[in-house]
Amino acid sequence: MPSTESTFSNIQGLITDEQSFLLRIVQPGLVGLMDGSVSTLAPIFATAFATHNSHTAFLIGAAAAVGAGISMAFSEALSDDGKLTGRGSPILRGIVTGAMTFIGGFLHTLPFLIGNVHRALILAYFVVGIELLVISWIRYRFMKTSFAVSCLQVIVGGGLVFLSGILIGES
Template sequence: MSDILEQASQAAGFGDERAFLLRVVQPGLAGLMDGSVSTLAPIFATAFATKNSHTVFLIGAASAVGAGISMAFSEGLSDDGQLTGRGSPVVRGLVTGGMTFLGGFLHTLPFLLPNVHHALIAAYIVVGVELMIIAWIRYKYFSSSFAMSLVQVVLGGALVFAAGVIIGSS
């Protein structure tokens, strides 16, 4: 792993790379993936059903906040860290919840644009960037093939996006 990861883990008091991966990177990645993918269906369903950017923004923001809270509690309550060595459940919960919120809220921001068609184009771009970042994190920290990670992440995102489009167009 890179010197940057080692320095960050030391500065944060995690002691070693493995602890940093288990306590910060993995919960953060899980949150980012969940937020980026799980909020696609409600956001795009609302966009196609209402064609109203303000409404989409409200639904997206609510989805991101709700997903963040849910994932924070889920991660925090799933493991006290004693048996697995994954560290403080509060820290993992905050990391997971924060990254879940971020992943869902980033592609909500374009809907601050009043024109829903322009907002959709911007949101498509943001989602694409999010998915590439997720694939890169998997490649960098978990020795996954970048190409395979990208295929897996895009496939998951496409399935959820399609569900939102189908439901929103009904």
């Protein structure tokens, strides 16, 4: 009976450079971007609706983006050493995941640097829409997912989190 290591070595030899790039960079980056873009929506928008204060929403958004980035970096790096699965360096995957999580959460936080919370919200809605379209395009381009199906899945998920933030913020 072949050992797990010899079986994996044979499988690893069949992985193409493109598949390796997907496993080591694209997939961890996509997970991070999706998590950062979606998981930070509720705290940012809840804060904006509850306080009507752009500065406070910005601080909450920045804290959520930084915290989520650190959390996701450690989660990815500690989840798999890469030897058994062939996913490569856990440190590289952790850095990619953490950085993309931060970026995904911070981009729609930036509009709250505008002092007028209503203008900031309008710009943030637009940024979130662009983020969700970019995520859908990455899934289409690299994961061979239908663009329409990807848009539907990403927008439904993001919409649910966004709606929860509004409902909590207005309560």
